[in-house]
Amino acid sequence: QLQLQESGSGLVKPSQTLSLTCAVSGGSISSGGYSWSWIRQPPGKGLEWIGYIYHSGSTYYNPSLKSRVTISVDRSKNQFSLKLSSVTAADTAVYYCARVYITGVFDYWGQGTLVTVSS
């Protein structure tokens, strides 16, 4: 059974960079046909797709965040990562990592991790 687990700092100061990692177990991140995504959800609000990385390393980001987002993959550790720069309070959210099945369908999700932006 595929499992995803987010980890990283739960508290980030304004203007700094948010960094999260998603560890994948029960399957290889390099399996063909899949890509890996980050999605976030501000407290009490809806879901926002951040971006994805294909196992080859190609990426696509939501234009609303593109200038601040970097998603990378570490195949040796079977994990992928998110960096979001110049954060503000509006970036406070639960951040989820997910596997992308077919193009654009999220079939496996991590449990989510709350990141709070505050001084």
Next chain:
Amino acid sequence: VIWMTQSPSLLSASTGDRVTISCRMSQGISSYLAWYQQKPGKAPELLIYAASTLQSGVPSRFSGSGSGTDFTLTISCLQSEDFATYYCQQYYSFPWTFGQGTKVEIK
């Protein structure tokens, strides 16, 4: 950007009811639509993709229909474990976007 309008935002229902949730797109997306269920404090779970294909392991009381701009999620006989928030999501074009959610609560 494709905008999505989910309705209703809040739905009060009883166990055993048949409920329907609507998702309308700002432009046609063929059948590139998925539905997710989210319970408090948990990650969303995939219910349906390609507008009407049931994800493995999802009970058959869930069904999806529609194409183009208008889509529907139906729960044929609401069970206690179905009280949750439901989101539609389009993957026809970037950026992939979600509806604002429909909370199904106990009447």
